[in-house]
Amino acid sequence: MDERPIGVFDSGLGGLTVVKEIKKILPNERIIYLGDTARVPYGTRSKEAVTEFSLQNITFLEKKNVKCIVIACNTSSALAYSKIKAFTSLPTFEVIAPGVKAALSSGYIKRIGVIATRSTIGSHAYKKAILKRSPKTSVLEIACPLFVPLIEEGELKGKLIGYAVDKYLNPLLEEKIDTLILGCTHYPLIRSQIAAKLKRVRIVDSGKTVAKELSVYLKLKEKDLLASKNGKPKDEYFVTDLTDRFLNIAEVFLGKKLKGSLRKISLE
């Protein structure tokens, strides 16, 4: 038994979709969540900036005595993972490899689409990871920079998100992809809009997959790392900026009321 919490960080609130999946399959685990809401979004920033911010997030979580860290942000996973691994001795889970594994799991795949932020796509992290495992796969990467602001503004249905979906996904439709990776932890919130556009395309959400990997890791290690089943774990949520709208948006991402403490902190 290991009662230490699991640390999860994201540039902002998107990572709460990953927390939601972790809590589904690991309900006894305590979560320490850090959202860098003072500097969200990461997806339009440089590798240098995203790496600097990510290492500050890791330092914060290390001080909270977490047993492992989930990078619930695709941009940070794509741009900063190698630096993060060298920086911390804690077991660290990123979201790209699990997404790729899930996308390639269904046997013979010819055409995979990847949608993500501009920085994630610019890194070609998904394309490289897919081609390493399956060199003959065709991969089409599309940056969708307006999805994050639209989702953060609650534009989950209606004309605005509809036009953005058309704009970004039409090329994937034309390329006749058979699998789509949601390469940003915000995108599960518009999954139904995406599915309606890309009919008969299998949609892979790395939040679900990383939660499963985390569960396997905690259960399978020689030393049992799972928390005990005593009582309900008290989660803690930290943000680097707090506005009036926070709770409303957070609950949309989490899919329920945010239970646990919420505090604004400074990383600098």
Next chain:
Amino acid sequence: MDERPIGVFDSGLGGLTVVKEIKKILPNERIIYLGDTARVPYGTRSKEAVTEFSLQNITFLEKKNVKCIVIACNTSSALAYSKIKAFTSLPTFEVIAPGVKAALSSGYIKRIGVIATRSTIGSHAYKKAILKRSPKTSVLEIACPLFVPLIEEGELKGKLIGYAVDKYLNPLLEEKIDTLILGCTHYPLIRSQIAAKLKRVRIVDSGKTVAKELSVYLKLKEKDLLASKNGKPKDEYFVTDLTDRFLNIAEVFLGKKLKGSLRKISLE
């Protein structure tokens, strides 16, 4: 004569629309521009965060030995101006008062609309400033949080910006405003879209007005603060994050090629 440069800062690139106006009427002045592109946008952040970031920007410009500072950001002007004034001894120009003065200048005005970021609108800085000068004016404030990301993504025409304009401006149309203040330095880039929607409404851009105020100040003080006319001034542009897309977007905002040096710096 005062050869020191004029310091201008913004959360990101929107302030370049103000630089454009300053350079039109004060072509001999040297500009030091700081865009906090690692933390843009300010318009969705708290007063506390915007104030902290703004004071860091001021400190940077002070070290550059500027003769005065233009806060080319409405959110910073609305949320942090009183703290900025107490913090620096340099003459500091914000963009709200000039915009209000321009809006009220055309005689009898009944109905003024203000469009701005969520944080600027939440501060009611424009409404308070208008009612202080003209208590009987009717003021309708509308937050347009998606305009900044749409503009930064180059969505200056087409369906996406069209729907966003409809969404945000329909209430102003219904209220039959006669004057509209563009309360964000990004918005002049979609002025034609806004004008097409709000026909016969006078549009006020505070970038133009603050440039005029700055010019009057530099010319009228007992001690002449204007730079001499010797040669072309070498402007310097500083950003806190630099991506490949920077120059393209910067040139859209500036309305021409960015001349002068460009450097990434760290404020923290």
